[in-house]
Amino acid sequence: MKQLEELVKLIPQIAEDNTIPSVEITGITVDSRQVKPGYLFFCIVGYTVDGHDFVEQAIANGASAIVAEKPLPDCAVPVIYARDVVKTLAIVANAFYDSPTQQLSLIGVTGTNGKTTVTNLINEMLQANNHITGTIGTIQMTIANQSYRVANTTPEASFLQHSFDQMVKEKVDTAVMEVSSHALELGRVNGCDFDIAVFTNLSQDHLNYHGTMENYFLAKSRLFQQLGNSYAKEKPKYAVINADDDYSTRLIHQTVQPTLTYGIIEEADVRAENIVLNENGCDFCLQTYKGSIDIHSKLMGKFSIYNMLAAATAALLRDIPLAIIKKVLETTNGVSGRFEPVNRGQSYGVIVDYAHTPDSLQNVLQTIKEFAKGKVYVIVGCGGDRDKTKRPFMAEIACKYADQAIFTSDNPRTENPGSILEDMIVGLNHTNYQLEVDRRKAIEKTIALADESDMILIAGKGHETYQIVGKEMVPFDDREIAANAIMENS
Numbered sequence: 001m002k003q004l005e006e007l008v009k010l011i012p013q014i015a016e017d018n019t020i021p022s023v024e025i026t027g028i029t030v031d032s033r034q035v036k037p038g039y040l041f042f043c044i045v046g047y048t049v050d051g052h053d054f055v056e057q058a059i060a061n062g063a064s065a066i067v068a069e070k071p072l073p074d075c076a077v078p079v080i081y082a083r084d085v086v087k088t089l090a091i092v093a094n095a096f097y098d099s100p101t102q103q104l105s106l107i108g109v110t111g112t113n114g115k116t117t118v119t120n121l122i123n124e125m126l127q128a129n130n131h132i133t134g135t136i137g138t139i140q141m142t143i144a145n146q147s148y149r150v151a152n153t154t155p156e157a158s159f160l161q162h163s164f165d166q167m168v169k170e171k172v173d174t175a176v177m178e179v180s181s182h183a184l185e186l187g188r189v190n191g192c193d194f195d196i197a198v199f200t201n202l203s204q205d206h207l208n209y210h211g212t213m214e215n216y217f218l219a220k221s222r223l224f225q226q227l228g229n230s231y232a233k234e235k236p237k238y239a240v241i242n243a244d245d246d247y248s249t250r251l252i253h254q255t256v257q258p259t260l261t262y263g264i265i266e267e268a269d270v271r272a273e274n275i276v277l278n279e280n281g282c283d284f285c286l287q288t289y290k291g292s293i294d295i296h297s298k299l300m301g302k303f304s305i306y307n308m309l310a311a312a313t314a315a316l317l318r319d320i321p322l323a324i325i326k327k328v329l330e331t332t333n334g335v336s337g338r339f340e341p342v343n344r345g346q347s348y349g350v351i352v353d354y355a356h357t358p359d360s361l362q363n364v365l366q367t368i369k370e371f372a373k374g375k376v377y378v379i380v381g382c383g384g385d386r387d388k389t390k391r392p393f394m395a396e397i398a399c400k401y402a403d404q405a406i407f408t409s410d411n412p413r414t415e416n417p418g419s420i421l422e423d424m425i426v427g428l429n430h431t432n433y434q435l436e437v438d439r440r441k442a443i444e445k446t447i448a449l450a451d452e453s454d455m456i457l458i459a460g461k462g463h464e465t466y467q468i469v470g471k472e473m474v475p476f477d478d479r480e481i482a483a484n485a486i487m488e489n490s
């Protein structure tokens with residue numbers, strides 16, 4: 001609990017108000033439905049609705065005070081008018097929970113692809129070295145091995161700081177989190193005291209939100225600028241950067257903290273040498289500034305080696321021995337819905353993967369193509385209400401790297417599913433594709449066609465157990481539908 005006066009001091013106000021009464025604040029939220037007696041309610045202007053319209057409900061639920069940026073009608077509780085509610089929220093939430101990220105070690109992972117995978121690998125390495133950990137990311141949040149649902153890859157600040165507070169209470173010593181570009185742009189992680197910031201890669205996505213690749217890069221680079229912001233902990237802070245990515249040099253200059261690089265092509269502090277990719281995974285020699293060790297991993301493809309290097313570098317910075325890093329890399333099964341085989345004893349291969357960007361689709365298809373003995377099919381779509389400019393690139397890559405592409409719906413959200421497919425095939429100079437807007441039928445038809453040794457990649461939805469159609473979430477799991485179709489055809 002905190003006194004309102006104490007929190008108000010942190011808020012840049014539109015007009016300074018010195019008449020703040022002494023009120024005890026018991027919690028903070030941006031959602032009127034979550035308000036409990038004594039809460040401070042922050043009105044956020046959203047993309048769908050405006051939090052200012054829910055003040056009455058917040059007060060009815062017991063809000064003690066309101067933070068707003070637009071004029072409100074007379075309220076029964078004090079209103080603090082802030083210059084920027086979203087940014088203020090992050091600062092106040094951090095203070096309300098006594099800066100929880102200063103009480104644990106915090107590792108942030110950003111980049112277009114590989115965040116969930118790298119976060120998971122680092123977490124496995126920490127746990128194998130007896131750390132008590134917390135994770136926050138696309139699939140879930142975990143606190144000392146308990147799982148919780150999250151609405152976003154990187155949740156809004158009041159949820160985030162509350163989660164860190166829970167972690168501190170549960171004696172978590174290290175938290176590993178995915179940091180999305182949206183979160184960085186919206187200041188969701190402001191106030192977080194990162195100790196290690198990891199960069200995976202940058203390629204096209206989210207241009208509907210960021211407008212240009214330059215803005216997208218600038219959003220990602222905020223994590224590395226922020227790494228220098230707090231000196232509350234005595235330990236040095238580090239950036240971990242993919243030396244082979246085109247943006248690496250620029251990114252290294254974004255932070256005042258020391259950087260460790262990893263890579264395969266360029267010179268780097270942590271490298272993979274003698275790489276052999278095979279149909280069961282990969283072998284390589286992990287060369288680090290703390291020694292070298294041979295790795296035989298079940299994870300497929302060169303892109304997975306990059307993820308392993310990123311995780312290993314972060315782990316070394318947390319003084320995790322090479323032997324433990326090796327053990328994790330050799331035993332991990334990866335993440336749910338990432339290159340996940342669906343096996344019901346059939347003679348052809350079915351892989352479900354979360355590739356929903358041009359770069360990830362290319363990487364995964366190249367990996368499959370390299371070892372496929374028969375035809376390669378890809379079933380893929382593009383999410384609605386998301387980056388439209390990536391649609392033709394996704395289609396081009398599908399046709400270029402697979403023998404046959406089946407374009408279908410991903411999560412159409414509020415867009416017309418047929419129009420999304422039209423956007424995908426605009427200007428496409430290939431004929432090896434078909435359109436089947438119904439994802440279930442696309443999966444069933446392709447499985448019915450498959451011959452011995454063929455490979456089917458079902459891309460885009462990975463671990464998701466729903467399809468978002470309009471505003472509804474309909475139960476839908478690529479793995480389940482594929483497994484049933486395989487059984488039907490056997």
Ligand SMILES: CC(=O)N[C@H]1[C@@H](OP(=O)(O)OP(=O)(O)OC[C@H]2O[C@@H](n3ccc(=O)[nH]c3=O)[C@H](O)[C@@H]2O)O[C@H](CO)[C@@H](O)[C@@H]1O[C@H](C)C(=O)N[C@@H](C)C(=O)N[C@H](CCC(=O)O)C(=O)O
Pocket residue numbers: 030031032033043044045046047048049050051052054151152153154155156180181182183
């Ligand atoms: C575009 C976007 O980021 N939207 C986020 C935003 O939703 P919104 O703007 O639609 O919010 P809204 O529904 O209009 O509500 C506005 C405010 O009114 C409040 N409200 C609303 C209703 C009510 O009854 N009472 C009430 O108080 C809401 O709590 C909110 O504070 O605020 C919500 C609550 O924090 C988020 O869950 C939601 O993320 C949605 C689900 C989303 O899809 N976001 C994507 C774009 C996103 O952020 N993705 C990145 C990952 C990207 C990647 O790296 O691949 C992420 O970090 O997840």
Ligand SMILES: Nc1ncnc2c1ncn2[C@@H]1O[C@H](COP(=O)(O)OP(=O)(O)OP(=O)(O)O)[C@@H](O)[C@H]1O
Pocket residue numbers: 111112113114115116117118138153178200201303304306307337338339353354355356359360361363364462
């Ligand atoms: N290092 C990588 N480089 C390119 N593609 C990758 C890499 N790692 C994973 N992928 C591909 O990207 C997909 C998503 O991986 P992952 O979930 O780890 O990424 P993410 O960055 O967390 O994605 P999101 O932004 O949706 O949360 C995988 O299914 C795979 O196809």
Ligand SMILES: N[C@H](CCC[C@H](N)C(=O)O)C(=O)O
Pocket residue numbers: 153356382383384386410411460461
């Ligand atoms: N974090 C990503 C997830 C995309 C998953 C894909 N299935 C889609 O719905 O587009 C995003 O919000 O863009």
Ligand SMILES: [Mg+2]
Pocket residue numbers: 115116137138139153178
């Ligand atoms: Mg993720």
